[in-house]
Amino acid sequence: MATTQSLLDAAVALAQTRRKADLDDLIEELRIPSISTLPERREDCLRNARWLGDRFDAMGMKTQIVDVVEGGLPVVIADWQGRPGKPHLTMYGHYDVQPVDPVDGWKSPPFEPAVHGGELWARGAADNKGNHMACVKAAEHLHAAGGLPINVRFVIEGEEEITGPSLPRYLRAHGADLKTDTVLIWDSGMDEDGRPTLATALRGLLYTELRAKGPAVDLHSGTFGGVAPNPINTLARVIGELKDRHGHVTIPGFYDAVRPPSAEELAAWKKNDARYVQNMRRMTGAKALEGEEDFLAVERTGSRPTLDANGFIGGFTGKGAKTVIPAEASAKVSMRLVPDQDWQAILPAFKRRVSELTTPGVEISVEVIGSAPPVTCGVDHNAARVLRAAYKEAFGSETALIRVGGSIPVAVDFQEAVGAPLVISGITQADSAIHSPNEHLVIDNYHRGIEAVIRFICGLAE
Template sequence: MATTGRGGGWSASLRRGNAVACRAMDTDQLRSRIHEDMPRVVDELSRLVAIPSIGYDGYDPANVRASAELTRDILRHAGVGADLLEIEGGHPAVFGSVPGPADRPTVLLYAHHDVQPAADPDAWTMPPFTPTVTGGRLYGRGAADDKSGIVIHAAALRAVRADGPLPCSVKVIVEGEEECSTQHLPELVRGHGDLLRSDVAVIADGGNYRTGVPTIGTSIRGATHVTVRVDVLPIAQHSGVFGGPLPDAIMALSRMLASLHDDEGELTIDGLHGFPWPGTQVPEDEFRDESRVFPEIELLGTGTIADRTLSKAAINILAFEAPRVDEVANQIVPTARAVVGLRMAPGEDYAGAVDRLAAHLRAAAPWGVRVQIDTEEPGAGYIVDPTTSAYRSARAALATAFDRKVVEMGSGGSIPLVPMLAETFPGIEVLIWGAGDHRSNFHSIDESVDIEDLERMAVAEALFLQSFEDADR
């Protein structure tokens, strides 16, 4: 019997076990519909990619609003009653719903419409906000992460609704601040609990292990960052007159940052959580090839690649602020800042890990320099339950859509909304998948998505939604 309206998970079993509960003719029809719909899907994604919806401070917020409005319109044209969900002091999300039978589960479809900055646009082979299709891929910022998720949801809903009403209730939430901040996430999720309450959440912000290899996500890491500032002087001073006795801020901050790892690259912060990764392993040669690291570079830390990317903490310096090289002057630099990124293993005491990082940096500060550390509320990690009915059905849908065995794999990335959904709606069954792959260059130059995988993911999601037709009442 389905559990609906309480966010308590879907307890129904499928009559066909792990098989997708739909007839072969239905599967062929869905494939055909979505294939014929792909010119529209690519056009929708291209129009989304053309909007530089960067949510960070210093970028035009009108672009994020324009992206939200286009997302709303795309969902409306897919039959979803969608509108903007305004967030006070933040960027708008988009929410919509399609009611289904009262005795069937409610499925929440998630994506986000904000994107990372393009960083150095001149380094891109193609302009980041000029969507370009070549070699079977669509290039542009957000093509994979995560505007592809929006068009997957729309395409799947159009395909299933062509046969009549949906076999389950569907809600759609498309976040507008996933990349830039978790500040307003509690308001979005907890503050709109009645709107978002669902039995199953389909998070279309994952990706496939390789092009054409269907992958269902099994975990995500927690994430946050701290901003550390070092001051040694109220103003810059002449390095010839005062250099020698006086330390400079860059020197001090560099020593603090270097103290975060030992000579083998292991983190030196005591008490961070980690565990041996029990699932699919990642060969080192594949990791090196995918990352494009120079061959002479040594990899940091110990344990398997999967341990180090999925189930152990990791720290990287995300930004460093000091005078630029082309602004060099013979002076003692008075102030320097850095942003330190922290990825945390699932199951970590996330707030405690941030405190330990901040305490370590303060203790490592040399020569009595002044230190200021600003923190943000950390996003938690999450481990997906692979025993749920929704997980089994989703895995079967992927296998059918891609016509090959499904890889079950964790992600070193973070989706802060997921653990908050699980906390707010105990028992909700979470699925993580997406159209990105090892060539998508998430957060880097030349981001792209494979168009055939985009189509296959839409088929998989349509099959998953259609499977509720044969769920036991």
Template sequence: MPKSALEFAESNKANALAELKDFLRIPSISTLPEHTGDVRRAAQFVADELKRIGMENVRLIETQGHPLVYADHLHAAGKPTILCYGHYDVQPPDPLDEWLTPPFEPTERDGNIYARGAVDDKGQLWMEVKALEALLQAGPLPVNIRFLAEGEEEVGGEGIAAYLKEHPEELKCDVALVCDTELFAPDLPTLCVGLRGMIYTEIEVRGARTDLHSGMYGGAAPNPFVALSQVIAKLKDEDGRILIPGIYDGIDAPTAAELAAWKSLPFDEEHYRETEVGSSVLTGEPGYSVLERTWARPTLDVHGMPGGFTSAGAKTVIPAKALAKVSLRLVPGMTPADTFEKLKGYVASIAPKGVSIEVRMIHSGEPIVVGTDNRFVQAATDAMRAVFAKETVFVRGGGSIPVVGDFARQLKVPTVMMGFGLPDDNLHAPNEKFNLSNFYRGTESIVRFFALLGA
């Protein structure tokens, strides 16, 4: 183990945190056009740091959207090549009034750093950069490294997917490292070995040619919001079971060994309900545990219904159109294309009279389960055990990281998902945070992971 690299990482903590704060101050919100310049500024920030620490061939790769950041260091003859992945874009910070401190003014509080992107994924990307810096300070890298960061993960990752499909030879590697997941519980080293896929859609309902006065036309003109509500109400039953015909056909259930392992995890359903969800009860399909419902079952959610009159006061309008943003999470055995066709066909079949409905795909990602019987997972397990002094557990994640499926399909390599967030880090929500001890332990774990693979 390169002792000098670990010593450098330890002595460089203050600098690493100061740099991370500068990174977090950049509002790189990929979904909002007014922040296009900020997204590019974040990309350049990463590129400049990679160049400074000694990575080679550093460049921005233009895409149809936001740029990729590439770098490499390929001088470890006979050693494996690791593709380090992260994303520098972030979610919008809304609702702003729920943040205790401004989302782009990183603030230390109770051993955490609070900011949009702190854990998803700027803080975890920065762990990879700081691990590389520590190893480069100690001498030649023990493995070959390719580094690839994207600025569109939060909006579907189309740019990186196209680049992987068109230029797989430029990213040739033996394994991908993704640091964009979480520990199952504090102080419990965790590797994520499965992710749900997703389709994110818009359902638009149109009624009259233009907005109408409800006093003059109410009772005769179709109301798109009422029609949309009727459609949404028929997508799931009261128990949370999706009503789209055929949606559950052919899905792959978790193995008996996986289910047994999940039951052994330190999971308190009541604590989860109270501290993470914050609702009076938990909902979902009967007959499945919370972990099964969030990791291994398809789900459908409505994210917003923009349109009509939403300002203060009253306006008696029948809107001409209504819109809902609806996503489905997919599990192995499902594909985005097939699921979208089933959703589209079912919505058409239940459309109320007097309106027209269009269902549009915004973005999608494949579900993925990765194997654990390989030297890369073993090295990650050993590295985290050395840092946490506990055995590593294997879990699935309920979210989606589309690029993991792309790595499997286009590069034909496994992915090690070694993340250091916590379940209560509020990613995508107000007061997002990253535990600072996990930021430092994550950096050390990555240093050890690379060293073990190069031994």
């Protein structure tokens, strides 16, 4: 049997010689428009799941495409248990992607991958197909070089972008059968300075839809203007007053459970905050950053909770004129939560605040679209040290410890149901435009990411 070092050397050499094939395979997956939130793309999502299953089958893995929830999207599970007594690694990713709107904002068609200046442009390139394909390719190269040196499981879901129930339910139901030594959640990326990262925390999520109802039908704004309740006016006022001009959320008790960052974290953030502000202005294209002025910018994006409107619909929005007072309006509002905040405690306070702010003629209902608790994860364990060493070899850079501003809903289910240490990282650059037009991935990051995962897997075998 080959030694771990010889396997590593052979797999890295294969990755170097097969760079074009590795990129072509990623491009092939990116052509699948697996948008989970659109019912008309369901068959594409199922096709993507089968596409991944075929790759795992080719490595001799025991592959299952598991339907957990009726009408949901399946979870792809692939197991290789060929090293009895050796460590076990679970690798997570998701094959679903975000919608592409606005389509006219794309420089090239979102599902016709294109290379621009060393970057691969396509929906899903960064979130999450570039990430999970780096893991898949690492396993393929180790398989071709003589066999994986540890036991491996892939868990790739199709409902991450819609906070779907399939994978959480599967983990909760089968946690005892999914024991592992480490869970690699490969759904993050580099920091603003281009350094590899390791997450110490993820923000949670409370995502809601507000529906405002006023008159029974749309009304003429001349005949009824001045007496008829206007759901757009009221809903706009409610959203505006949920957060003041200084970025402070006005829901009573919203900040009560917020765990402050450590003195060590604050000291590190202060050293880098000016550069962070410059990078954020560059990436956002904004004239100025906003938010709570009493907190550092880097602190506001990782260790402070937020509230933001994500969409607003109401009245006549077509071309031309139609002066109506609408009968209904709706808006989507999300809150990103930090460690020790509980979305189930915040939800009733949010509903009460919305009720307080509405006007007498408008009723506003609140529906929860998605939720996830915040997650903290330690980095003082063997798997974290092995990944940092792998990054050092593959990227030539030290790893930055960060709090991730986004949410990975299933992270807490892995943590509670499976019980293994989480390692949360990834290879997408900070300005990859995930969820936006012109999403892209630095191609060199993809190839170096494949090498980093090869080194990580081999490092866990030692």
